[in-house]
Amino acid sequence: MSTIGHLINGQLINPDGRTAAVFNPATGEVQRHVALASTLTVREAIEAADAAFPAWRDTPPVKRARIMFRFKELLESNAQQICTLIGQEHGKISHDAAGELQRGIENVEYACGAPELLKGEHSRNVGPNIDSWSEFQSLGVVAGVTPFNFPVMVPLWMVPMALVCGNCFILKPSERTPSATLFIAQLLHEAGLPPGVLNVVNGDKEAVDALLFDPRIQAVSFVGSTPIAEYIYRTASAQGKRCQALGGAKNHAIVMPDADLDNAVNSLLGAAFGSSGERCMALSVAVAVGDAVADALVGKLAEAMQGLKFGAHDEASNDFGPVITAEHRSKVVGYIDSAEMQGARIVVDGRSPRVAGYENGFFVGATLIDGVTANMQSYRAEIFGPVLQIIRVKTMDEAMQLINNHEYGNGTCIYTRDGEAARYFSDRIQVGMVGINIPLPVPVASHSFGGWKRSLFGDLHAYGPDGVRFYTRRKTITQRWPSANVREGAEFSMPTLK
Incomplete structure (x- = not known):
């Protein structure tokens, strides 16, 4: 019986250690096992992402977007295999799995607009010969913890946007439904993603805690139940990380x-x-x-x-x-x-x-x-x-x-x-x-997904415009080039434009 491993630095690895059974819920039978990452394995993935970050951050957004265009094509050409993997481990009917995949692809399409989405804001002459502009810069290494019920769509809420914004990503999918998630990560590498930019570690609470407490992780996205969402939000926030944690619903x-x-x-x-x-x-x-x-x-x-x-x-x-x-x-x-x-x-x-x-x-x-x-x-x-x-x-x-x-x-x-x-x-x-008169008002990819009250912990919703904000930092730059012939005296009051 096969064991599903991890994807670290572009390579599939399957270290010895703890495993969990992956069931076919329609038959009740164990169909494969999944490796449960230790803290050391998670650190290995973070090290790979941290090493890959400088070059990926400096890759022009248009080149990142081209990888997403190729990734979209690979998702579509491998749709049947993806839906089969979803069905085998989740039990979702083929037509429902196809709908999940399509909604995920729409988020990839939105991320393909990276050159437009990451354009800054520029103002000329905000003061005498002074220009000011804002840039949207990447965070670094970020992480996502995704649920069993959408093993493809929810990772596609997070990963494409995080990557086109110049971040490197550690993905911890549900140990109940790991195969489809790992497969689409492999497709991203086939599309041209450099090794280390995306790493997948399968696991349980030990893997999650390793992500939450490692200082190299700058932000954490989570979708799951409210008790775990609250735990992740409080823990990540206490470590100084940016966090969006989507919880339960009624x-x-x-x-x-x-x-x-x-x-x-x-x-x-x-x-x-x-x-x-x-x-x-x-x-x-x-x-x-x-x-x-x-x-x-x-x-x-x-x-x-x-x-x-x-x-x-x-x-x-x-x-x-x-x-x-x-x-x-x-x-x-x-x-x-x-x-x-x-x-x-x-x-x-x-x-x-x-x-x-x-x-x-x-x-x-x-x-x-x-x-x-x-x-x-x-x-x-x-x-x-x-x-x-x-x-x-x-x-x-x-x-x-x-x-x-x-x-x-x-x-x-x-x-x-x-x-x-x-x-x-x-x-x-x-x-x-x-x-x-619409029973499932799930926003399209160009809007953002998120609830109120105890359905969401954090200030920003998932994907869409809020996804861009979550995976970037705003930096505002104010610039003046004084004339060589003008010497100004010291100013001790707050600068103003009169």
Whole structure:
């Protein structure tokens, strides 16, 4: 059985030491192992990046962009293999994996604009014969820690932008889904990336802590659960590092009385159950305004859910696949159990699914729960599984208050035909990403991704314009060339332009 190693200084290495099992979640079987980097291995990667940085920093942005253009072409020509690797280790259905890859490629395309994105700002004659300008300079060696659920897209949120900004990168992917991430890193080297500029170290907390405490790491990006996001942010910040740490979510959809229910139901199905609900932007709560809307919504959802199909990643007719591990399956089922024990009604029960030929897979069927209240454990927590909960309220303001009171503020949406209601909602909701009749309002690559409250630790969002700001430092230069024939006296007051 093969063992997945690390990519350091352009070479694949597989040192002896600790390993972890990598499962096929559809079968429940171990399909390979992954090496878990020691602190010494992480330091080796940092040394390679640190040595590569001066030459990469001085490489013109247009040359960095050309590598990204070639990288984009390689991602597209190797799409099938990438999607297969995602499916084998995550369980994501092939069409969903293709969507993940495409959203990642869009971030590569944005990074190809490096010569434009990194242009500074120039002002002539801000004072007598004085010019001033700003430059956007690279940080040095930076790191990213990425989650299991998007082993390609999330690294592509970070790596291309960090690299075109002139930084060197240490990537620590999830040990649950390492193969696709390592493969795209190899494609970057095939595209012409110099050795040491990007290094991949697989591992667990030991590897993460090695990155957090090494003084050569200037900035850390993270996507994952809120408890770990908070730990990474506090630890990195205490070490003087720049940090953006994206955490968990509890995304609500308000369904208004005037909503197009048929379209809303179709949207909710995909947003709640796509990727087995293992998305930080999954819609896990539908807030129905009025019992009439709630009754109709529950009825239509329950009927539509009977036609959902789940199974292995390579059967394109499946709607979604398994969850990531047996432990996570038990956790998801436990939240469904707790909702039932606290008085909610299980309308569609996915706790005991049957998938012919995959009896040992980590499957949870699509689940619909009605009568959920804000004090229930299943409502407060991020379930991260194919579970949709219904909360009934009387007014739109009550629905919005429910959302604003939640500790998470990642994504939300409203289904309505009323433009005034939509504007009122988008202006006053305390959530970072908002959809109007759009269930997954994930920003395109030219905007930035990030939530509010305990869904994001740090000041800057991921990718897009904020990505440029995160991976660069602004330096402002003010310059004057005095005339050889003019001698000025000493000035002791604050310089001003009068």
